[in-house]
Amino acid sequence: xxxxxxxxxxxxxxxxxxxxxxxxxxxxxxxxxxxxxxxxxxxxxxxxxxxxxxxxxxxxxxxxxxxxxxxxxxxxxxxxxxxxxxxxxxxxxxxxxxxxxxxxxxxxxxxxxxxxxxxxxxxxxxxxxxxxxxxxxxxxxxxxxxxxxxxxxxxxxxxxxxxxxxxxxxxxxxxxxxxxxxxxxxxxxxxxxxxxxxxxxxxxxxxxxxxxxxxxxxxxxxxxxxxxxxxxxxxxxxxxxxxxxxxxxxxxxx
Numbered sequence: 001x002x003x004x005x006x007x008x009x010x011x012x013x014x015x016x017x018x019x020x021x022x023x024x025x026x027x028x029x030x031x032x033x034x035x036x037x038x039x040x041x042x043x044x045x046x047x048x049x050x051x052x053x054x055x056x057x058x059x060x061x062x063x064x065x066x067x068x069x070x071x072x073x074x075x076x077x078x079x080x081x082x083x084x085x086x087x088x089x090x091x092x093x094x095x096x097x098x099x100x101x102x103x104x105x106x107x108x109x110x111x112x113x114x115x116x117x118x119x120x121x122x123x124x125x126x127x128x129x130x131x132x133x134x135x136x137x138x139x140x141x142x143x144x145x146x147x148x149x150x151x152x153x154x155x156x157x158x159x160x161x162x163x164x165x166x167x168x169x170x171x172x173x174x175x176x177x178x179x180x181x182x183x184x185x186x187x188x189x190x191x192x193x194x195x196x197x198x199x200x201x202x203x204x205x206x207x208x209x210x211x212x213x214x215x216x217x218x219x220x221x222x223x224x225x226x227x228x229x230x231x232x233x234x235x236x237x238x239x240x241x242x243x244x245x246x247x248x249x250x251x252x253x254x
Contacts, residue, residue, distance in 0.1 A: 179225075
């Protein structure tokens with residue numbers, strides 16, 4: 001019969017199963033305690049190396065209370081999780097990062113709208129002016145002035161036409177110029193007569209004036225002329241025969 005422990009007859013050292021388990025248990029406990037001590041030195045010991053770079057520093061918010069690790073917990077090398085009040089906050093972590101300011105609005109690239117052009121000045125109003133035929137401001141060479149009960153101013157100008165004279169209204173004024181409406185008031189006691197109307201020496205307009213029914217009875221006809229700004233002249237004549245007598249002209253122009 002072989003002994004449970006000690007050297008056997010072959011010279012080998014033998015121990016019993018109980019002592020074997022005790023030796024293995026003591027060795028396992030020594031390994032576990034050594035790993036736990038090494039882990040504690042790595043996590044909590046002061047750093048002796050170079051200054052860590054940005055984002056690797058540690059800010060300790062409060063003293064951390066640690067509990068003794070058991071044999072099974074120390075084997076994994078994990079420390080007890082810290083409470084929210086005493087946890088380590090890493091520099092640059094989400095917990096320590098401040099809210100970025102809102103982005104500033106980018107300048108508008110749209111061009112400012114152009115200012116509207118100034119409004120055009122309003123056109124001058126239409127002015128209506130009557131010019132008497134017998135006015136001394138007119139050209140009356142070769143004509144004669146007669147009394148006329150139906151005429152304005154009780155006078156008219158006759159003897160206008162071939163082998164006689166021409167009547168020229170001077171100082172017919174237009175502020176802006178342009179198209180003018182001219183009403184010619186005339187007297188004709190016998191049949192139709194023809195008259196030529198020239199503006200500022202231009203080509204004449206040829207008009208036929210009907211019988212008015214007497215040499216003191218007036219009638220009128222309206223024509224369109226183009227006047228220039230300022231003073232204009234309107235000439236009545238007939239190189240081929242007699243023209244009617246003339247009372248006045250009424251000009252409507254801007």
